[in-house]
Amino acid sequence: MPQTVKLTEFTQTQTAAPWMTLPATQQPHWHHHPDYDLIEAELSGALPLVAHSEIREAKRALGLAALGEARVLQLGDCAESFSDVDPVTTSGKVRNIGRIASRLAERTGQQVARFGRMAGQYAKPRSSNFETIDGVDLPSFRGELVNSFEPDVFARRHDPERMLQAYDASASVIREVRAHWSGSVEELSGGPWVAHEALVLDYENALIRTDERTGEQFLTSTHFPWIGERTRQLENAHVSMFSAIANPIGVKVGPTADPETVVRLCQLLDPRHTPGRLTLIVRMGREDIHVALAPIVRAVQRAGHPVVWISDPMHGNTVTAESGRKTRHVTHIIEEATAFRHILETEGAHAAGLHLEVAATDVTECVGGSVPDENALSARYETLCDPRLNPEQALGVIDSVF
Ligand SMILES: O=C[C@H](O)[C@H](O)COP(=O)(O)O
Ligand SMILES: C=C(OP(=O)(O)O)C(=O)O
Numbered sequence: 001m002p003q004t005v006k007l008t009e010f011t012q013t014q015t016a017a018p019w020m021t022l023p024a025t026q027q028p029h030w031h032h033h034p035d036y037d038l039i040e041a042e043l044s045g046a047l048p049l050v051a052h053s054e055i056r057e058a059k060r061a062l063g064l065a066a067l068g069e070a071r072v073l074q075l076g077d078c079a080e081s082f083s084d085v086d087p088v089t090t091s092g093k094v095r096n097i098g099r100i101a102s103r104l105a106e107r108t109g110q111q112v113a114r115f116g117r118m119a120g121q122y123a124k125p126r127s128s129n130f131e132t133i134d135g136v137d138l139p140s141f142r143g144e145l146v147n148s149f150e151p152d153v154f155a156r157r158h159d160p161e162r163m164l165q166a167y168d169a170s171a172s173v174i175r176e177v178r179a180h181w182s183g184s185v186e187e188l189s190g191g192p193w194v195a196h197e198a199l200v201l202d203y204e205n206a207l208i209r210t211d212e213r214t215g216e217q218f219l220t221s222t223h224f225p226w227i228g229e230r231t232r233q234l235e236n237a238h239v240s241m242f243s244a245i246a247n248p249i250g251v252k253v254g255p256t257a258d259p260e261t262v263v264r265l266c267q268l269l270d271p272r273h274t275p276g277r278l279t280l281i282v283r284m285g286r287e288d289i290h291v292a293l294a295p296i297v298r299a300v301q302r303a304g305h306p307v308v309w310i311s312d313p314m315h316g317n318t319v320t321a322e323s324g325r326k327t328r329h330v331t332h333i334i335e336e337a338t339a340f341r342h343i344l345e346t347e348g349a350h351a352a353g354l355h356l357e358v359a360a361t362d363v364t365e366c367v368g369g370s371v372p373d374e375n376a377l378s379a380r381y382e383t384l385c386d387p388r389l390n391p392e393q394a395l396g397v398i399d400s401v402f
């Protein structure tokens with residue numbers, strides 16, 4: 001039965017946010033747009049997409065995982081599309097997440113807190129401002145919240161109207177996600193909760209609201225926002241904004257992160273040492289993880305932060321196939337996730353789970369299982385950004401790692 005959601009407990013946040021004046025990378029160029037102020041005002045007055053009670057339950061579930069008593073899965077598209085908001089597509093994604101989570105629950109004997117990379121995963125950080133498509137240099141696709149996937153210079157302009165479309169698309173998706181909830185949060189079956197990279201500050205900041213009763217600020221665009229590998233600089237806007245919100249939050253931790261930086265991130269983002277507040281999403285690559293992770297785990301443990309440790313074994317293992325397509329090999333993904341688990345357990349920590357880019361359909365974007373080699377990628381290569389596992393490949397990863 002769908003849960004009744006109370007969204008009226010938040011009031012609008014009016015004050016100028018200090019983080020909006022700090023440096024930030026990967027932001028759209030659209031402030032000259034004639035309707036920018038109107039769009040921002042509309043978003044600032046929009047209803048929250050998620051409820052305080054839901055955010056609180058997500059945090060509680062993550063708290064159990066921080067203490068070693070539950071598992072966590074975060075699964076979904078690299079980049080969602082506005083054209084995928086229909087109920088059939090969304091329920092396919094939710095059912096796929098449920099299937100993969102059930103497998104992890106079976107294998108570990110623990111409950112699994114489920115998060116969809118969905119209802120807001122519309123903005124992408126990119127390694128370059130330009131990409132070459134069919135010999136033509138174009139501004140990079142930055143997610144449908146910012147510009148169009150269509151390989152055309154006009155369509156690739158950054159358009160702030162897209163923030164409103166992203167909000168509406170997210171609202172449609174979350175409505176469908178809620179329809180799948182059992183309502184029994186006691187069994188952690190209230191999810192999947194939704195999660196996305198909170199990248200575009202104009203969008204995310206406009207959706208921060210204050211809880212009337214406690215005075216706490218919440219990001220109401222999602223239950224669980226995370227900071228990506230490219231925007232986790234200690235002095236920059238994303239870290240500052242995340243330090244001010246009360247949601248459970250994540251930070252990607254890549255191969256260049258050092259123990260001091262990660263401990264500083266923990267101090268800034270989890271000053272009260274709250275189990276479930278901070279999830280570190282490790283994405284180092286199958287080679288670097290062997291050197292880089294253990295010192296970080298030790299430093300975080302010494303500093304006493306009860307973080308949730310999960311592995312994103314995909315973003316550090318992307319390769320370019322001969323065709324020019326980005327791909328990932330399932331064997332490499334398994335290798336990194338297995339190393340992650342081994343290193344965490346050797347250090348006496350809980351390897352709580354995985355963060356995977358996975359499709360609900362039989363795409364052929366990663367090599368492994370039903371996709372024997374790179375020649376087989378062309379059959380159903382449908383992603384808007386990074387290559388996703390198909391459901392069978394994802395189940396294979398769970399079976400191999402846990
Ligand atoms: O999803 C993550 C990033 O947006 C993506 O990995 C960046 O890819 P790029 O190197 O093609 O820009
Ligand atoms: C951008 C992403 O990852 P990262 O920040 O780890 O590169 C992502 O999760 O799609």
Ligand SMILES: [Mn+2]
Nearest residue numbers: 078357385386
């Ligand atoms: Mn990605």
